[in-house]
Amino acid sequence: MRFAFYKKLQEYLKIPVKDAIIAPLKYAEFMIELNKNFGWGHNKICSYEPLPIYEIKRWKLSDQYPGMKGVVLAQ
Known part of the structure; x- marks a missing residue:
């Protein structure tokens, strides 16, 4: 999937579509912020x-x- 292809797909389908390239990066940023602000990390139990x-x-x-x-x- 090409970068920013989601925009064309979103216009065609008329529904929100997440960019497959940006979404994991935003999730990583979110996890870093959780760790910085609250000391939360991933679960190592499983x-x-x-x-x-x-x-x-x-x-x-x-x-x-x-x-x-x-x-x-x-x-």
Whole structure:
């Protein structure tokens, strides 16, 4: 979808249409403002679990991703 295509679509359909490029940016701005003003953040309760250490070792992920070099892989 092209930028600002929503305007033509909105005129054609005669209903409000959100721009698919601007909407996520506005949402990110909104989330930043919530964090700044109220200290609110995203919920980490239902986030993804990290990989088990044995899989990180077996797949040699610390070799593929230099940022993992400092991760302690004791287990």
